[in-house]
Amino acid sequence: xxxxxxxxxxxxxxxxxxxxxxxxxxxxxxxxxxxxxxxxxxxxxxxxxxxxxxxxxxxxxxxxxxxxxxxxxxxxxxxxxxxxxxxxxxxxxxxxxxxxxxxxxxxxxxxxxxxxxxxxxxxxxxxxxxxxxxxxxxxxxxxxxxxxxxxxxxxxxxxxxxxxxxxxxxxxxxxxxxxxxxxxxxxxxxxxxxxxxxxxxxxxxxxxxxxxxxxxxxxxxxxxxxxxxxxxxxxxxxxxxxxxxxxxxxxxxxxxxxxxxxxxxxxxxxxxxxxxxxxxxxxxxxxxxxxxxxxxxxxxxxxxxxxxxxxxxxxxxxxxxxxxxxxxxxxxxxxxxxxxxxxxxxxxxxxxxxxxxxxxxxxxxxxxxxxxxxxxxxxxxxxxxxxxxxxxxxxxxxxxxxxxxxxxx
Amino acid sequence: xxxxxxxxxxxxxxxxxxxxxxxxxxxxxxxxxxxxxxxxxxxxxxxxxxxxxxxxxxxxxxxxxxxxxxxxxxxxxxxxxxxxxxxxxxxxxxxxxxxxxxxxxxxxxxxxxxxxxxxxxxxxxxxxxxxxxxxxxxxxxxxxxxxxxxxxxxxxxxxxxxxxxxxxxxxxxxxxxxxxxxxxxxxxxxxxxxxxxxxxxxxxxxxxxxxxxxxxxxxxxxxxxxxxxxxxxxxxxxxxxxxxxxxxxxxxxxxxxxxxxxxxxxxxxxxxxxxxxxxxxxxxxxxxxxxxxxxxxxxxxxxxxxxxxxxxxxxxxxxxxxxxxxxxxxxxxxxxxxxxxxxxxxxxxxxxxxxxxxxxxxxxxxxxxxxxxxxxxxxxxxxxxxxxxxxxxxxxxxxxxxxxxxxxx
Ligand SMILES: [Mn+2]
Ligand SMILES: [Mn+2]
Ligand SMILES: [Mn+2]
Ligand SMILES: [Mn+2]
Numbered sequence: 001x002x003x004x005x006x007x008x009x010x011x012x013x014x015x016x017x018x019x020x021x022x023x024x025x026x027x028x029x030x031x032x033x034x035x036x037x038x039x040x041x042x043x044x045x046x047x048x049x050x051x052x053x054x055x056x057x058x059x060x061x062x063x064x065x066x067x068x069x070x071x072x073x074x075x076x077x078x079x080x081x082x083x084x085x086x087x088x089x090x091x092x093x094x095x096x097x098x099x100x101x102x103x104x105x106x107x108x109x110x111x112x113x114x115x116x117x118x119x120x121x122x123x124x125x126x127x128x129x130x131x132x133x134x135x136x137x138x139x140x141x142x143x144x145x146x147x148x149x150x151x152x153x154x155x156x157x158x159x160x161x162x163x164x165x166x167x168x169x170x171x172x173x174x175x176x177x178x179x180x181x182x183x184x185x186x187x188x189x190x191x192x193x194x195x196x197x198x199x200x201x202x203x204x205x206x207x208x209x210x211x212x213x214x215x216x217x218x219x220x221x222x223x224x225x226x227x228x229x230x231x232x233x234x235x236x237x238x239x240x241x242x243x244x245x246x247x248x249x250x251x252x253x254x255x256x257x258x259x260x261x262x263x264x265x266x267x268x269x270x271x272x273x274x275x276x277x278x279x280x281x282x283x284x285x286x287x288x289x290x291x292x293x294x295x296x297x298x299x300x301x302x303x304x305x306x307x308x309x310x311x312x313x314x315x316x317x318x319x320x321x322x323x324x325x326x327x328x329x330x331x332x333x334x335x336x337x338x339x340x341x342x343x344x345x346x347x348x349x350x351x352x353x354x355x356x357x358x359x360x361x362x363x364x365x366x367x368x369x370x371x372x373x374x375x376x377x378x379x380x381x382x383x384x385x386x387x388x389x390x391x392x393x394x395x396x397x398x399x400x401x402x403x404x405x406x407x408x409x
Numbered sequence: 410x411x412x413x414x415x416x417x418x419x420x421x422x423x424x425x426x427x428x429x430x431x432x433x434x435x436x437x438x439x440x441x442x443x444x445x446x447x448x449x450x451x452x453x454x455x456x457x458x459x460x461x462x463x464x465x466x467x468x469x470x471x472x473x474x475x476x477x478x479x480x481x482x483x484x485x486x487x488x489x490x491x492x493x494x495x496x497x498x499x500x501x502x503x504x505x506x507x508x509x510x511x512x513x514x515x516x517x518x519x520x521x522x523x524x525x526x527x528x529x530x531x532x533x534x535x536x537x538x539x540x541x542x543x544x545x546x547x548x549x550x551x552x553x554x555x556x557x558x559x560x561x562x563x564x565x566x567x568x569x570x571x572x573x574x575x576x577x578x579x580x581x582x583x584x585x586x587x588x589x590x591x592x593x594x595x596x597x598x599x600x601x602x603x604x605x606x607x608x609x610x611x612x613x614x615x616x617x618x619x620x621x622x623x624x625x626x627x628x629x630x631x632x633x634x635x636x637x638x639x640x641x642x643x644x645x646x647x648x649x650x651x652x653x654x655x656x657x658x659x660x661x662x663x664x665x666x667x668x669x670x671x672x673x674x675x676x677x678x679x680x681x682x683x684x685x686x687x688x689x690x691x692x693x694x695x696x697x698x699x700x701x702x703x704x705x706x707x708x709x710x711x712x713x714x715x716x717x718x719x720x721x722x723x724x725x726x727x728x729x730x731x732x733x734x735x736x737x738x739x740x741x742x743x744x745x746x747x748x749x750x751x752x753x754x755x756x757x758x759x760x761x762x763x764x765x766x767x768x769x770x771x772x773x774x775x776x777x778x779x780x781x782x783x784x785x786x787x788x789x790x791x792x793x794x795x796x797x798x799x800x801x802x803x804x805x806x807x808x809x810x811x812x813x814x815x816x817x818x
Contacts, residue, residue: 025542064476067550068543075512075553082522103484113491115522133434134477141476144484145554 006286009170011089014045015249015283015294017056017215017242018266018409020127022069029356029386033303034061035072036352037267040301041282042080045118048284051089051169053081053118055148056242056264057125057181057215058409060138065128070138077147083117089169097163101153102143114146121165123152124180125215125242127409152178152213157186159195164210166201172288175201175208177236181215181243184225191231198233209287210235215242217408218263234258238285238292243408246275249283249296262294269305270409272360272390277307300350303386304357306339311364319368328365329372332392333380335361340384356386362393415695418579420498423454424658424692424703426465426624426651427675427818429536431478438765438795442712443470444481445761446676449710450691451489454527457693460498460578462490462527464557465651465673466534466590466624467818469547474537479547486556492526498578506572510562511552523555530574532561533589534624534651536818561587561622566595568604573619575610581697584610584617586645590624590652593634600640607642618696619644624651626817627672643667647694647701652817655684658692658705671703678714679818681769681799686716709759712795713766715748720773728777737774738781741801742789744770749793765795771802 006012019038024030045053060069087109099105109116122139124130130137130153143150154160160182164175177198182190190196201208212233217226218241232239236259238251247265254261264283269276280302284295312328321327336359343357359381365371371394378388385391415421428447433439454462469478496518508514518525531548533539539546539562552559563569569591573584586607591599599605610617621642626635627650641648645668647660656674663670673692678685689711693704719741726736745768752766768790774780780803787797794800 067473067541067545067547071512071543071545071550071553074550078513078522078553078555082520084521103480104487111491112493113487113524132476134480136476136480138476141480141483144480144487145556146487147554 005288007170007288008088009172009288011167011169011172011174011287012048012050013285013287014041014048014050014053015056015240015262015264015285016041016053016267017240017264018058018125018245018268019055020058020061020266020268020270021073022065023061023268023270025066025069029354030303033354034268035069035076036301037280037299038073039076040299040352041267042076044282044297046080050118050284051087053120054176054213054240054285055120055122056213056240057123058127058242058266059122059125060128061270063128063131063137065138070141074142074145074147077120077142081118081120081147082115084115085117087116087119089167091166092168093164093166098151098165099143099149101155102140102150104144104146107149108143108146111146116146120148121176121178122148122150123178123213123215123242124150126181129181152180154179154182159197160190161197161199163199164201166208173208174287175210176213177211178213179215184217184221184227187216187227188224188231191227198235200235205235209237209290209292211238211240212236213240213242218244219407221407229254229257229261232257232259237290238262240264244275245270245409247278247281249281249294251294266409267299267302269303269358272305272307272358272387272393274307275407277305298348300348301352303354304343304346305360306343306357307360307362308335308339309362309364310335311366312369313364313367317369325370325372328369329377332361332363332377336381336385336391340381354386356384358387359385359391360387360393361391362395364395364397366396414697416579416697417497418581418697420576420578420581420583420696421457421459422694422696423450423457423459423462424465424649424671424673424694425450425462425676426649426673427467427534427654427677428464429467429470429675429677429679430482431474432470432677432679434475434478438763439712442763443677444478444485445710446689446708447482448485449708449761450676451485453691453706455489459527459693460496462529463585463622463649463694464529464531465622465649466532467536467651467675468531468534469537470679472537472540472546474547479550483551483554483556486529486551490527490529490556491524493524494526496525496528498576500575501577502573502575507560507574508552508558510564511549511559513553513555516558517552517555520555525555529557530585530587531557531559532587532622532624532651533559535590538590561589563588563591568606569599570606570608572608573610575617582617583696584619585622586620587622588624593626593636596625596636597633597640600636609644614644618699618701619646620649621645621647622649622651627653628816630816638663638666638670641666641668646699647671649673653684654679654818656687656690658690658703660703675818676708676711678712678767681714681716681767681796681802683716684816686714707757709757710761712763713752713755714769715752715766716769716771717744717748718771718773719744721778722773722776726778734779734781737778738786741770741772741786745790745794745800749790763795765793767796768794768800769796769802770800771804773804773806775805
């Protein structure tokens, strides 16, 4: 992974995933968060003058997004992605194959009726997968409106053949594979039965830089409801893993498979879990020949989120203390105050980053302590946190059960 | 209304309204009807090489159309309306005023990122009016996707000022006013209180041909829940009345107001009433100077619909006849057979016109007759009519109560 020089042979791609447009859109405080960060991502892509944006699924939180969310996202895509800037790479594969599942089986920027300055390529996630009559999803709407290029849609339940999108910029050749979200157990089984085939360019196979975009469980939930990295073809150079919301965007080397894996993580926290509290990023992927470089770019508009665990039995508090209930509450209150101070100090300064952070205190009250009213506690912070109703979560076991809520979304 | 010559000064406009996309979309027989006729309308417009299409509201049947309907309509609009053909008229009014309620306050064909060969202009109807957060409707989605030009959206509850779209082709000048559906009582009151103002071009007022598109009750339901024609300004030349589903497309002269009214009617029957059984049409409006000509064009793909009234007491049947119940049923059955024969004979021959017609027999059984099972009766025609469940409607009075179901939809 030698950092390539940026020149006319460098493909610049913005990687982002799990934007979850419309998440909590009815919440008066958090309702706009997802669209704000989507706009930031588009802004970054524009500023970095990327060749295209690559999304890893779950662009929408709801399978049937509200009109407001659909309209807001279409308007942003039109505003940022339509324009006169020429596309500086060639498309070499057969569009009618790559987009065979779309009513307009071609790239939006190759339709002479649309001027596209910054193409978006996306697979679907489990939140925005095709359903119902016609097996359509929200990305079909965007594709048919000329706003995105929706790929990786498969229909077979038996066998999947993935034909890569083949792009060439100068001397750099990219084979881009994508597979929209499939139920993990089913995909697991298909892999085991060798029913997933990744087609490769016929000529000069080894000249291509091979990227695979996937939206599945990466962490093992049970024996078969995740996709082990070793299932993936080892000719791949980089796997772009969507669905997992924790940012692990720095490419991780898999020595068995001889590929890197990047997991950009979501651009919004859809659960108040450890993994979601990590800083959110998108990635600037530069590919030159067979080399690549990933630059992580922090998102400045994402609502801050701090989580802290308290084990009451490990504090100086004792269940026998006078007024212990009030003392526990005061203790928790101080923790929240500390996190609020931290949030204030760490605010990015971006005017679009909200002021009220998400705060979560997980309180293990094992050992004879009593929980207090979570609702009443939250009321103290109603003007200062974005989630007053669930600032505190009581747990009874010292063992960390919170792991359950981790993982893909 | 002298028929103008067609030349470089002739504006050609296709008028259509109440297309009700998605109507009965879950019905296995009728589910596709609305999209089929929408495509026929687009085809006609393309074939006639109109300058633009003008829609009178209720493009969608449901305020929140299904994804299938939304996608189907977007795909058709892209297929028929995007293209290289130059627009042969000038737009003279301020787009940012005409489309001030849109996030992209400009004409789709004036956005250099879109190639539009056949613009569509539309107001909203009562079925697809703006609602919810952001006060958006389906036409906002189409407008922001560059597929239609959505005008006539007002927000004031107090006072409405209508700024016309001003178009000029050669020497012909068109002032196009539009008002999306407003609750009839409210609009009635606003008219009474002189709170509706139609702004006029400052110069050479009398050179303009003035068209007003409106989507309200035209027929009087009660004293205030319709808009009397005399409420409308008499400088108008032609009123395009949407919402009323009966085809009365031939312009009707209103001598008091000195304007014509054309009511194209819906392109799909959304109720089994008399008015809906008239042949469905769209209109080719040609305007040259202050003259215009309307050519009605029958829609060939619309599902046939026949309705007939039977008053049992006026037949040779008597309640005292032996086996009268069977005889009544046989009588009705014969009527349906006759209508089915008629339908077969009158089929347009267009391969997209469905074979199974809608049939409705309204049976007045006053005078001692008994109704039979409507469901069982319909089963006899389950393979031959599109509406087996409601072929027969029993009524008890000789007075025609069916008028109630007539009127705007
Ligand atoms: Mn997911
Ligand atoms: Mn997700
Ligand atoms: Mn209507
Ligand atoms: Mn209607």
